[in-house]
Amino acid sequence: MKRNMEKLLFFFTAVTMFAFFADVRYLSVRRSLLDQRHQLSKFLHTSDFENRIDLAISENNRRFHRMTTARTSLLSPLAGLLLPDLQALLLFDSSLDDRYYYRDDSISLTCVFQGGASSPAVFAGLLTPSNRPTFKCAVPKSIQKKNPTGRLHLTKPVLVDKRRPPEQVRGWRMDEILLSWDLLVYESFSTAEDVVVFAKGVNNRQNKNRPPSDLSCIFRSGSDSVTTAVTSSAQEVFRCHHPEASSFPIHPKQPIAVSLQITNDNPIPSVAQYNPQLQKSSPSEKSLTCACTMVRNVGKFLPEWVTYHSSIGVNKFFFYDNGSDDELKEVINTTVTNNPKKIHITTYHWPWVKTQEAGFSHCAVAHRETCKWMMFLDLDEFVFMPSWGDSTKPSPTMLSTILPTNDDSVGQLMIPCHDYGPSGQTQHPSSGVMHGYTCRRNVEERHKSIVRLDGVDDSLKNVVHHFMLKQGYVGRRLRSWEVVVNHYKYQAWVEFRNKFRQRVSAYVSDWTTETNPNSKDRTPGLGFQPIEPEDWTHRFCDVNDTRLRDVSWRWFHRVRPDGFRAMAWDFGRVNLQSFGI
Structure with missing residues (x-):
């Protein structure tokens, strides 16, 4: 009888200790996930220099090509941003096969968001002069309902052929936040004298502009980066000096991203590319x-x-x-x-x-x-x-x-x-x-x-x-x-x-x-x-x-x-x- 009681006590103790350590492990994993989520939500606001300057354009091109030729036809955009009308605008590399948006009517793409919610992907157009294809897709209603305030922090979706089940995306790592339209460098244009940069969120009031001395332009390709002075700041338009021609290779392996920096703050997220080599047209009458x-x-x-x-x-x-x-x-x-x-x-x-x-x-x-x-x-x-x-x-x-x-x-x-x-x-x-x-x-x-x-x-x-x-x-x-x-x-x-x-x-x-x-x-x-x-x-x-x-x-x-x-x-x-x- 005594031996049976000892066995029963040992069994009860073992079960209790197992439950205790399992609960500790669960809390540890949960805390780790919450920490990751917290870091993800902060990503738009605090990040190191290398992540911020070309947040949108510095993905590894080899990874991109591998994905576009994969058997699952899973396409990951170089950049994505969330527009005010709850549309996701996705930017792809110019090397994306044009059958995805021009030649092959049999392909029908859909956006798959984190968690598996999806919506149709619509080709929006080619950006000039980089020829980067863009697609739009609406944020699914199921995601909007979970965020009734409208302040969404979404990770970048991927595109798949909608004839294939969205389950193929399960396990795919979606860890880049969709950029906010409230603060973004979105376009640039090079003249013979300078670079014109277009940005949201820097000068928010029509007749109140930041002085150029508070700003600088930052150019980056891979590990190479250059900073130049801003000479003009008005509305959403900023002008700055070109970087020295020797700052980057003649044919850089990665596109040159351009962004703005306010004083000593982090560079503003950017989807803009710098095009240093101007296409000089033959002289003609205006x-x-x-x-x-x-x-x-x-x-x-x-x-x-x-x-x-x-x-x-x-x-x-x-x-x-x-x-x-x-x-x-x-x-x-x-x-x-x-x-x-x-x-x-x-x-x-x-x-x-x-x-x-x-x-x-x-x-x-x-x-x-x-x-x-x-x-x-x-x-x-x-x-x-x-x-x-x-x-x-x-x-x-x-x-x-x-x-x-x-x-x-x-x-x-x-x-x-x-x-x-x-x-x-x-x-x-x-x-x-x-x-x-x-x-x-x-x-x-x-x-x-x-x-x-x-x-x-x-x-x-x-x-x-x-x-x-x-x-x-x-x-x-x-x-x-x-x-x-x-x-x-x-x-x-x-x-x-x-x-x-x-x-x-x-x-x-x-x-x-x-x-x-x-x-x-x-x-x-x-x-x-x-x-x-x-x-x-x-x-x-x-x-x-x-x-x-x-x-x-x-x-x-x-x-x-x-x-x-x-x-x-x-x-x-x-x-x-x-x-x-």
Whole structure:
């Protein structure tokens, strides 16, 4: 009996000790995991120099190639960032096989996040000039529900062919946090004199900029790094010196990352690459007038806008595509093919959210050597001189009559705007906006500009389509009886409500953000939600102004022999050669 009691006591003691040490081990492992999670969440804010400077671009290229050729077709991006609309933007190396986004329709990619949640991956475009492919994927609802505050700290997802089960990703190490859009160097451009760097989160207020002395530019490739001085700081644009040519190999094994450093703080995370070797084009005469704008889903408006402005003298167009998903590329190709004039359209993939001012700065500095004057307009804005009303057809010299001929000190022409209302329309006018919207407000609105690029200040600062000028240059304000911009601003509700998605300006509140209700950037009488007012179709109608409607009808309308009526931009029904323009 005593021996049995001893055995029972020994067994009970052994079980108790096993449970105790198992519990200690569990707590130790749990604490270790929590420590790792804590370090991961801090990664965006505190990290050593080497991790921060090229956080997004320094992955081992051999690892990348191994993954893209693996049997599982598992693609790991070089960098990823979380956009404000809860979309993940993923950047890949330029060597990614283009069958993943161009040639092979049988491949359908999906983003797999940590934990196995997934969403479709959509090809977004190629970054210029690095040709890095980018993809977008929405943060899955299941992840959003776990973070109701919206402050997500997510690791970078991977891409797989969605025909293969997401289980193939289990065990794959996902340890890099998606970069925050709130603080990021996102773009750079090299001139012959310096490097222009674009960054979010450094100058957050429109008229308050950090002094250049508080900043420096940092260039890094592998273990090589160089620091240069910042010479200009305005809005999201910074200029700094090139690193010495001998700082990096002529053909570095890894791309050269560029970032900014604030005083002695850690370098800002960056997805920008430095391109030290400028592509020098053969000397050619500058185009007199070019046009630049930021676009998103403007396919139905672009042919009319390009046809009209190319007919009056614009022959180069630069579009900064801010996330279109409406066949923009095909529309542009058709527009160029069907236009009898020699026009050039360049499209930049510009996925950066709320960066209109920075995009215009990029446009001004990137095309200074190819254009004398740059017209900064949106695609619902048309330049018009009332004196053109008697012309039977357009002429490519028309726009040049606006420009100063004997005064080189004029750096900018400021043209007043007339804002047009819905004019009774309930859908997009089949003949185009010039013909469909004819009733406008009586008051003149703030101006849009045509800018002499040589006169733009080195800071590249711009506000509402006009630029700060260099010392010695002046702006000239024109009168509406001389020239005016017809702004088809308040269109049919089905079109206007699309504005509620997101503003493009860095310094203007989104439509649904309940701030600055009396701002000029707000629509009078409209709240913060896309709810159509009962009298919308007849609002903003003080003056019935049909001048541009009549001119555009005379210039661009024809009746075919079969009796069918068409406008010049209706490429499916008419050939522009028959219009004599």
